[in-house]
Amino acid sequence: MSLFHFDILASDGKARRGRVTTAHGTFETPAFMATATAATIKGTLPDLAREAGAELAICNTYHLMLRPTAERVARLGGLHAFMDWPGPIVTDSGGFQVMSLAKLRTLNENGVTFRSHIDGSKHILTPERSMEIQNLLDSDITMCFDECTAFPATHEQAEQSMLLSMRWAERCKKAFQPRDGYALFGINQGNVFPDLRHTSAAILNDLNPEGFGIGGLAIGEGQESMFATLDETIPALTPEKPRYLMGVGRPDDIVGAVLRGIDMFDCVMPTRSGRTGQAFTRRGTVNIRNARHLDDPRPLDETCSCPACTRYNRAYLHHLFRNEEMLGPILLTLHNIHYYQRLLKGLRDAIEAHTLETYVADFYEHQALGDLAALS
Numbered sequence: 001m002s003l004f005h006f007d008i009l010a011s012d013g014k015a016r017r018g019r020v021t022t023a024h025g026t027f028e029t030p031a032f033m034a035t036a037t038a039a040t041i042k043g044t045l046p047d048l049a050r051e052a053g054a055e056l057a058i059c060n061t062y063h064l065m066l067r068p069t070a071e072r073v074a075r076l077g078g079l080h081a082f083m084d085w086p087g088p089i090v091t092d093s094g095g096f097q098v099m100s101l102a103k104l105r106t107l108n109e110n111g112v113t114f115r116s117h118i119d120g121s122k123h124i125l126t127p128e129r130s131m132e133i134q135n136l137l138d139s140d141i142t143m144c145f146d147e148c149t150a151f152p153a154t155h156e157q158a159e160q161s162m163l164l165s166m167r168w169a170e171r172c173k174k175a176f177q178p179r180d181g182y183a184l185f186g187i188n189q190g191n192v193f194p195d196l197r198h199t200s201a202a203i204l205n206d207l208n209p210e211g212f213g214i215g216g217l218a219i220g221e222g223q224e225s226m227f228a229t230l231d232e233t234i235p236a237l238t239p240e241k242p243r244y245l246m247g248v249g250r251p252d253d254i255v256g257a258v259l260r261g262i263d264m265f266d267c268v269m270p271t272r273s274g275r276t277g278q279a280f281t282r283r284g285t286v287n288i289r290n291a292r293h294l295d296d297p298r299p300l301d302e303t304c305s306c307p308a309c310t311r312y313n314r315a316y317l318h319h320l321f322r323n324e325e326m327l328g329p330i331l332l333t334l335h336n337i338h339y340y341q342r343l344l345k346g347l348r349d350a351i352e353a354h355t356l357e358t359y360v361a362d363f364y365e366h367q368a369l370g371d372l373a374a375l376s
Contacts, residue, residue, distance in 0.1 A: 003181035004210055006242045010352045014261040017351040020242055022088040022140040023181025024080060027055035029263040032344045033090060035271055038063045039083040042271045043333035046084050053341030058090040058266045061133050062097035066116050070136035078138030091139035093130045096148045127171040135177050143213055144172040146187045151219045158191035165189045166203045173207050183210035191216055192225050194232040201236035211242040218248045230260045251280060251343055255363055258347050270340050274333030277321045283371045293318035306338035
């Protein structure tokens with residue numbers, strides 16, 4: 001039996017508490033990945049992210065194929081050695097970035113021909129090449145190469161895109177090199193159309209990958225539509241396999257998705273927001289650049305154990321951003337990583353204790369208060 005497996009340890013309603021075992025160790029679910037797009041977690045060290053609770057990292061096929069190249073990473077020992085991340089790693093397939101970043105794209109049945117957004121060099125990315133790159137990178141979880149459908153799209157456009165992604169998924173399955181502890185995840189597509197999501201799920205179930213990504217959401221459809229799509233999609237997927245909602249990262253989106261049975265998440269939001277002065281707290285978001293923090297002696301979040309909250313006050317953090325000191329983004333990035341990991345641990349603990357309804361009610365109550373309520 002392959003070392004890769006998913007154990008469901010507890011459930012509360014549709015929410016699952018699980019553990020995924022890979023070639024490079026385990027991670028607990030529901031899980032939020034540390035975003036390491038170019039083999040680095042922007043603004044912090046890998047061991048600090050791990051100390052905050054991150055067990056799983058995600059890297060980007062598109063960026064790494066351009067530089068330093070997958071072949072160079074392989075010669076240097078693979079991603080785990082290259083970026084000092086001994087735990088499990090997911091690599092996305094490059095499909096989204098090819099559509100969103102690359103220049104002069106030409107898409108056909110074979111794959112995508114494009115020019116790099118960095119230097120204009122010409123590249124071809126096919127399902128087979130995506131599998132080869134992710135194998136060279138030595139990722140524990142490889143994602144199928146897919147087309148990220150634009151939003152909004154007509155039913156016909158979404159259907160054509162989904163069916164192309166499903167044909168590519170079949171080629172990915174053939175090209176993927178099975179190894180003990182390594183996995184291939186298929187990606188469910190179909191935009192916001194239930195019938196297309198069901199068709200995609202049926203095709204992927206027949207392909208029998210080790211897990212499922214749910215793609216093409218959080219691209220402008222709104223939370224209500226996203227949740228409705230999840231309500232349609234999740235029951236159609238083989239239930240004993242992990243489910244990964246791709247690119248979704250707002251805290252309330254995560255809570256709602258966990259309630260519906262999602263096991264894995266990734267998003268640049270914690271690190272990107274940290275670099276721009278936005279912090280996530282129990283009472284919602286805080287813009288530390290705002291002038292009201294100029295003389296504020298309070299911690300950013302009195303319930304948080306990160307260095308930004310235990311060693312510094314809001315006035316100092318405001319000072320760092322006002323003077324463009326690099327320590328500011330570093331501290332807020334680390335704080336946001338702590339916040340997200342604490343949120344996911346809280347969800348895991350609540351599912352295990354069968355107190356998820358109470359935990360979620362408390363989450364929404366404090367988010368609704370807003371940060372200004374702490375001043376009253």
